[in-house]
Amino acid sequence: xxxxxxxxxxxxxxxxxxxxxxxxxxxxxxxxxxxxxxxxxxxxxxxxxxxxxxxxxxxxxxxxxxxxxxxxxxxxxxxxxxxxxxxxxxxxxxxxxxxxxxxxxxxxxxxxxxxxxxxxxxxxxxxx
Numbered sequence: 831x832x833x834x835x836x837x838x839x840x841x842x843x844x845x846x847x848x849x850x851x852x853x854x855x856x857x858x859x860x861x862x863x864x865x866x867x868x869x870x871x872x873x874x875x876x877x878x879x880x881x882x883x884x885x886x887x888x889x890x891x892x893x894x895x896x897x898x899x900x901x902x903x904x905x906x907x908x909x910x911x912x913x914x915x916x917x918x919x920x921x922x923x924x925x926x927x928x929x930x931x932x933x934x935x936x937x938x939x940x941x942x943x944x945x946x947x948x949x950x951x952x953x954x955x956x957x958x
Contacts, residue, residue, distance in 0.1 A: 836869075837904065838879045840886035840894055841947045844868050847880040850924050850946055854917055872906070880947075897948035905952040911939035914953045918943055921951070 841847045848868040852858060859877060862869035867881035883894055895901045908914045915932070918941040922928055926943040929950065933940045940954035 833875065835876045836879050837877070838881065838886065838889065839947070839949055840883045841880045842883075843946075844880060844882060846946055850921075850926075851878070851880075853924055854920055900950055903942070903950040903952050905954065908953050908955050911955045914939055914941055914955050917953055921945070926951075 844865070844867060848858060848863075848870075851868075851870040856870045856872060859869040859871055862877070862879070866885040867879055870878045870880065872878055887894065908917070911934070918928075918932070921943045926945055928942075929944050930940075930942040937957045938954060940952060942950065942952040944950055
């Protein structure tokens with residue numbers, strides 16, 4: 831059925847997005863990257879395609895959502911609470927905005943941030 835997911839998002843500066851996400855520890859798929867876009871590998875089956883607004887709108891004629899609006903929250907399950915904490919704290923040090931305080935309870939740890947372009951990321955770990 832579906833073998834991979836590519837999340838496509840417009841950004842104001844492709845090189846800043848490349849730097850931000852590689853500094854978080856993700857790698858780049860250079861085969862799918864160029865001057866107008868960068869493909870960040872989240873894991874072997876999920877990638878984020880960050881592209882200029884012009885390139886993004888070439889796929890859809892819809893109006894772009896601005897930084898003050900939200901259309902989707904990207905939620906990712908992580909291996910441990912420590913991974914959630916580590917990625918979130920690193921994102922904050924690189925300029926991400928904290929959109930929630932960490933939620934820590936007996937069965938789950940989560941923390942959310944807004945990246946440099948206003949995209950919302952929610953990282954969580956659930957006790958199995």
